[in-house]
Amino acid sequence: MSDAPVVNDAPLVLAVPSKGRLQENATAFFGRAGLKFVKSRGERDYRGTIAGVEGAEVAFLSASEIVSQLASGAAHLGITGEDLVREQVADADAAVEMLTPLGFGHANVVVAVPQAWIDVRTMADLDDVASTMRSRHGRKLRVATKYVNLTRRYFASHGLADYRIVESLGATEGAPAAGTAEIVVDITTTGATLSANALKILDDGVMLASEANLVASVRAPWGERAKTAAKAILSRIAAEEEARSVREIRARLDGASDTLGDLAALFGARLPLGASAAGGVVTIHCPEKAVFALVDHLAKAGGDDITVSAPAYVFRKANPLIERLQARI
Ligand SMILES: Nc1ncnc2c1ncn2[C@@H]1O[C@H](COP(=O)(O)OP(=O)(O)OP(=O)(O)O)[C@@H](O)[C@H]1O
Ligand SMILES: O=P(O)(O)OC[C@H]1O[C@H](OP(=O)(O)OP(=O)(O)O)[C@H](O)[C@@H]1O
Ligand SMILES: [Mg+2]
Known part of the structure; x- marks a missing residue:
């Protein structure tokens, strides 16, 4: 018998609905987050990997099987319905962490x-x-x-x-x-x-x-390799989620930037690249609903070429999904 510490190098298991009501939306959800599944043995393969993410395996299962695997710890992360979690897991809050509702499968x-x-x-x-x-x-x-x-x-x-x-x-x-x-x-x-x-x-x-949720297992073997893969996955998901709620406004201000006022207080906006407009150009992230009010504000402050676009991803250091997960494992 060796006394060497057991290194848990197990890959992360991500459980994804492979049939039923949640399948299409779940696949689309991962697709938007830039997570593309690779089934090396064809469509009927029930195990896959994620392109560009090391240390992750994808298990294609039914929504109810996903709950069992999360509860037992056989899967680390999964998408499934809250109804099934509350029904199938006796002490759900001890066994799993609901990381975020997904806006489908209502x-x-x-x-x-x-x-x-x-x-x-x-x-x-x-x-x-x-x-x-x-x-x-x-x-x-x-x-x-x-x-x-x-x-x-x-x-x-x-x-x-x-x-x-x-x-x-x-x-x-x-x-x-x-x-x-x-x-x-x-x-x-x-x-x-x-x-x-x-x-x-x-x-x-x-x-x-109920709606579909991204769910984490508290009981799964969370070794370093699985944690690293989870962070890679959750950072893409959070970046896509964050991007969906913001619009990026770029404007030429030519020295008028000091007349902008407190954009955070006025519009809930952020200046991700700083307030000092390099070359007179300022970049603002603002909630979708405040876009036109902020555009008017910029125009009044002398702004020109005010361009609004929807970013595909916004990666930020603070990631609420990873924080929720880390608090439990
Ligand atoms: N109209 C709906 N009816 C049933 N489930 C729905 C509906 N809309 C969303 N869902 C969600 O999808 C989950 C899975 O339902 P689905 O019908 O795919 O599987 P199931 O009924 O558990 O199994 P089976 O595939 O054998 O029918 C539900 O538990 C629920 O969370
Ligand atoms: O309110 P509605 O939009 O009519 O949807 C509800 C129905 O959908 C589900 O059944 P499903 O079609 O999944 O068949 P199942 O009973 O075999 O799961 C559910 O069990 C209800 O029967
Ligand atoms: Mg059904």
Whole structure:
């Protein structure tokens, strides 16, 4: 037996949705961040690499498998739905860190009852129905869902105990019509499936507003190699995110730069290259919504050739994603 310290040189595993609702948006998201996946053995290859990023492996998995791998530590980073994280991981906040919501894959996990139940509008009304069913008919209200844990927690928080879960693996909204359950807990985006099945959401029946998140595993083996790869990936993602929210304004000021005033206070803008306009040219980063107000301001201060563009990436030393990750590993 050697006493040499074990060096953890394991590569980073990035788990990416390979099918279903999140696949297209997730691939587009990484593409915008300049992260291109290489599948050396063709389209059906479930392992890949990232062009230009050393020490990273890409695992192509289903959204729910990604949650399992993040929870066990088999994957370091992944994209998946918050609904699946909250459902599948008992103590989610201990096992994973939600680095950032991604603005796609929006869906609400809801409690829905038959539209014909006109007097049932709230969880309290539902509690009355459940109690009555139990006392008058000796039966428990049946709830069809695949969100067993979310349902138990939500119902308990509303004091509702007289019910039974009927686990559903698909077409959950059809359960009431099929007679296998009275109500359902499921995910909805447009509401089309609920309507088609004559179901309505209770007024206080939105259990969770979910979207796709970039998620980090706290339990994964975070060696130096994995950390370095994570930083490379997260710096590109943060640079793209930052770029999307800013516009770059360049203007010729010819000595008028001292009349600019406090652009940060006035417009929430920054002067990334400094206030002293080299050759009379100043570069300003400003929030998209303040662009035209700032342009007017520059014009009044004597600015000319004011050019506005959208940067592709803004790399900054301060990276909120890396900071969030580092605080946990
Ligand atoms: N309209 C939607 N319906 C279902 N999920 C959605 C919807 N919009 C976004 N999502 C998100 O996508 C995740 C994965 O859903 P998806 O339908 O791809 O897989 P699944 O239903 O878990 O598995 P399967 O591929 O077997 O259907 C959901 O958990 C949710 O976070
Ligand atoms: O509110 P809507 O826009 O109608 O979307 C909601 C439906 O979409 C999902 O099913 P999916 O199509 O993923 O099939 P699945 O049940 O096999 O997962 C979900 O389970 C709902 O049934
Ligand atoms: Mg689905």
